[in-house]
Every structure is written in C-alpha cells, then in structure tokens.
Amino acid sequence: MAYVDQSRRPSPTSMAAVVAVHVAIAAALVAGLTVSGIIAVEDEGLEVTDYTLPPPPEPPETEPEVTPKSTPDTMEPKIFVPTPKLDLERPEPRVATSDVIFPPLPPIPQPGRGTEMVPKPTPSVKAFDVVAAKPKNDPGGWLSDADYRPSWARQELTGLARFRLEIAANGRVSDCRITGSTGHNALDKATCALVTKRARFEPARGADGAAAAGSYNGAVQWQLPE
Numbered sequence: 001m002a003y004v005d006q007s008r009r010p011s012p013t014s015m016a017a018v019v020a021v022h023v024a025i026a027a028a029l030v031a032g033l034t035v036s037g038i039i040a041v042e043d044e045g046l047e048v049t050d051y052t053l054p055p056p057p058e059p060p061e062t063e064p065e066v067t068p069k070s071t072p073d074t075m076e077p078k079i080f081v082p083t084p085k086l087d088l089e090r091p092e093p094r095v096a097t098s099d100v101i102f103p104p105l106p107p108i109p110q111p112g113r114g115t116e117m118v119p120k121p122t123p124s125v126k127a128f129d130v131v132a133a134k135p136k137n138d139p140g141g142w143l144s145d146a147d148y149r150p151s152w153a154r155q156e157l158t159g160l161a162r163f164r165l166e167i168a169a170n171g172r173v174s175d176c177r178i179t180g181s182t183g184h185n186a187l188d189k190a191t192c193a194l195v196t197k198r199a200r201f202e203p204a205r206g207a208d209g210a211a212a213a214g215s216y217n218g219a220v221q222w223q224l225p226e
Contacts, residue, residue: 131205133167133214142198145225147190153224157184161191162219169211171201180219187222195220 159182166175176192195218204214 127207128205128209130207131202133171133201133204133216135216136171136200136202137198139199139218142195143191143220147194148222148225152184152186152222156224157182157187158223159183159187160219160221161188163191163195163217165195165199165201165216165218167201167203167214167216169203169213171203173199173201174213179217182222184222191220191222 160180161178161182162180164177164179165173168174173196176196178188178192181188182191201214201216203211206212
C-alpha cells in the first residue's frame with residue numbers, strides 16, 4: 001500500500017500578496033504621522049448620566065469599654081507605712097504639798113534596847129469548873145434480888161463485879177466494861193446488861209460549861225437473896 005503525501009507547500013503568489021498588504025499599511029501609517037493641522041472632531045452629543053452616590057453608612061455605635069473590676073487576687077496590696085513613735089516628754093508628777101506638819105513617829109524599840117513591847121493579853125473566856133458525870137437516879141436501884149435467877153441461887157453464884165461506864169453527852173450509857181470479875185461469866189454479863197439499861201446520868205461539863213462525854217466507875221455485890 002502506498003502513502004499519499006498530503007502536505008501543502010505555500011504558494012509564491014499568496015506570499016507576495018501578503019507582503020504587499022503589509023507594505024501598504026506601513027505607508028499609510030507613515031503618511032498619517034506627517035499630516036499637520038487640526039482634526040475636527042464632530043460632537044456626537046454624548047449623553048451624560050448623573051450618578052449620585054449614596055451617603056456613606058454611619059459608623060457602628062461602639063459600646064463603652066468596661067474596665068473589669070479587679071478581683072481580690074489581682075488587687076494591689078495596700079502598703080502601710082508604720083508611724084514612727086514619738087518620744088514625748090512626760091511631765092513629772094506634781095505632788096500636792098501642804099503646810100501641815102505631822103509629829104515625829106516614836107522610835108521603834110530595838111531588841112535589848114529601850115522599852116520592850118509587851119503584847120496586851122487577850123480577854124479570857126470565862127472558864128467553868130469541869131464537872132464529872134454523876135448518876136441521876138439511885139445506883140442501888142440498878143440491880144435487885146429479882147434479877148438473881150434461881151439457877152444461880154442453886155449454884156450459889158456470888159461475887160463483886162466492878163465496871164466502868166462511858167457516858168454520852170445526853171446522859172445515857174454508851175459502853176460498859178467489867179474491870180473486876182465476880183469469877184462467874186453469867187454474873188458479869190448480867191451486871192453490864194442491867195446497868196446499861198437502867199442507869200441515868202447527869203452528863204459531864206467541860207471548861208466552857210457545855211455537856212460533854214464522861215465516864216463512871218462503879219461496883220455491884222451479887223449475893224444470895226434471903
């Protein structure tokens with residue numbers, strides 16, 4: 001298969017025509033530049049249009065700038081300046097004086113010199129005689145033949161019982177002790193029991209005259225009833 005060469009070569013006639021056109025344009029330009037005189041321009045009555053621009057927009061209102069309040073953390077610390085102490089002269093106290101002249105004090109006695117200071121005796125309280133407790137009722141009635149039991153009579157129990165009584169301030173017997181035994185325990189116990197029950201006393205009196213506790217010594221003879 002054979003390929004056909006389809007490329008076209010420029011025609012000499014066309015090229016000559018293009019060159020002639022360019023030369024004519026250049027000649028016309030040169031001729032126009034050399035022409036002198038005023039070229040009248042016809043007034044074609046241009047229409048003038050009035051464009052009124054709108055007024056510029058007003059600037060936006062700006063809010064007043066608010067100064068933020070300072071918080072306690074951002075507050076500036078107060079500076080305290082200590083006030084210097086002023087040394088003020090204090091006036092000396094003025095003592096009121098008088099023309100009264102007091103007599104001189106008596107000299108103070110020294111040990112071993114001059115007169116001795118003898119303290120005044122304190123007033124003594126009136127003293128009472130100390131009175132011992134004494135029986136208010138008859139001691140002979142503290143025991144009787146009726147207190148002697150038949151069993152003691154059969155055993156022929158006898159003897160002298162010595163005792164010591166403690167007398168309270170109210171005149172009653174508060175304690176009884178046998179200081180001398182009869183030799184029989186039954187008679188000794190009966191002595192303290194009966195005397196404590198029946199004896200009554202005038203209480204003892206102290207130096208101030210008030211009733212006080214005291215003591216009393218006594219004895220009882222146990223013998224067979226007749």
